[in-house]
Amino acid sequence: MNAEVNFHPTDDLLAKFVRDELSAGMIVVIAAHVEQCQVCTQKTRDFEQTASIEWMEDVAEEADTAEQSAFADMAAKITSLPQIKESRQDDSVQHEIHVLDHSVRLPKVLAKLAAEGLVWKKMAGGINQASVALDDKTQCEFIYMKPGSQVPVHRHEGSEVTLVLDGSFRDDLGDYRPADFVVRDRSHTHQPASDEGCLCFAVLDSPLTFTQGLARLMNPFLKYRFWRATSAG
């Protein structure tokens, strides 16, 4: 766990996270942050507690008596099965990812994703991206910014969450270090840059729009790429 995390998901996001009320992409990026953040781990447990109380109090939909009889057999069947005495550690997942000259330890949920095999693509400005498919609403990718790289100025149609995994990056609103959870939406036009290099995991719920120079030519392709990413499977 990182003691010093400066940027966290909002309480609203965490409350939806524990209730499974977000896209899978958003849930995964929040999970990866929570795993590294003691503050959000505790908050998550508090929100789970609250959610469970509401769940028990919600009497809107009750099972009818027919269901009750189906339940009677079920309990007996279940208790005829053995219990699990100790938590198994999943050693099959490699937690490290190799970027250029060093390896980075990933949060468990991202390690699982990366274990499927990442295909890195070179983008403009010293940026490399590897997309992963999680759902049909978001575009999720690992982003590696080389030392000294800069993403062209862009704006988001929807929102983008970036979780720093290693190294750091900055934009005009701040400096971001490992486990920081950075949210940008359409009101922000920003130009992320990294001096020391940075590995991130990003979740977008709509395409980027570049706002300056030649990079604007990329826009139609990005939209196409986003459409491809979110309509596959």
Place this chain on the structure above:
Amino acid sequence: MSTLAGKSPRREQPNPQPARTTGDTVRPGEEAADQSSDEELLIAVGNKQDRAAFNLLFGRFAKRIFAMGIKLTRNEQLANDLVQEAMLTVWQKAPMYDLDRGTAQSWIFTLTRNRCFDMLRKIKRQPMTVNADDIWPTVEDQDSDLIHEEKGSFYAEVDNIESYYGQLPDAQRAVVEQIYIHDRTHEEAALELDIPLGTLKSRLRLGMGKLRQLVGTVE
């Protein structure tokens, strides 16, 4: 985190299934009673494979789980499947329930949500690369830091902890002593007691939970 000291008198529904006492693990005089708290029942299920306690938990939670299933799938069969999957997980993982983690109700909620998440992704044919237990871990893996951090305050608050040891099952007491009296690491204690590390950790967790209940410092 709420206290476990109080019973939960909030159930307005009588238990639809009378507690079974046929299980060989239930001894006369210590059967799970309908007024036991969720936590007491869950711990009995985890410690003694107490079927009567499980039946009571089933009676308290199955309808809620079913309702969640109906809400999310609009399908009775799937909602029934969810009840089965979730309650099976409760039974199977009860030995790993950790009082530090929260109330039994909260824990069962998280298990249900997790089974639901996996079920819905399967139905929608979304990639199963990550599953719910990767996203929301419901039992601690190697995370014993919290237990260790509590060591100082635990000792400071409890003058006469030894007197409570007598009430712990032998196996749990041995583990707690190794860690808290002899200050061994988990690995050393497991070697010393000649038990697997995972067994040691679950015994430690249960033992500490019980002690905390006895001492009345369930925070």
